[in-house]
Amino acid sequence: MSPEVASTRPLLDKLGVKPGAKVAIVDLDDPAFLKLLRERTTAIVRGKPRTLCDIVFMGVSDARDLQRLKDVKSWIEPNGAIWAIRAKGGRGPLRDTDLIDAGLAAGLVDNKIASFSDTHGAMRFVFRLRDRPK
Secondary structure, X not given: OOHHHHOOOOHHHHOOOOOOOOEXXXXXXXXXXXXXXXXXXXXXXXXXXXXXXXXXXXXXXXXXXXXXXXXXXXXXXXXEEEEEEEEOHXXXXXXXXXXXXXXXXXXXXXXXXXXXOOOEEEEEEEOOHHHOOO
């Protein structure tokens, strides 16, 4: 099945990026994705934002990268999300369970996965309702 047949929904819709959303990007070098984001919002920061964001897109390639979830969670609004972007399948050392465990250790829960590209997948982390900052 080709990617076009698998999902006709635009990537930014799948990832929940609303017009005008405040977005931070960490360790993710993807010019095509950045171009897409700029078509939807101008509130894009590379690295740590000065104010809380709606969404953080974070590239992860090994277990050390996952340790950053603890810090990055302080960058998002209580109802915000962190998308961890990683190599699909056997292309990288991280498995779904590695991401899920790291999210739980950081006080976050995974609640969605999405195909980010032909080579990368994305897993969304959020605060549990009971754990959301007031």
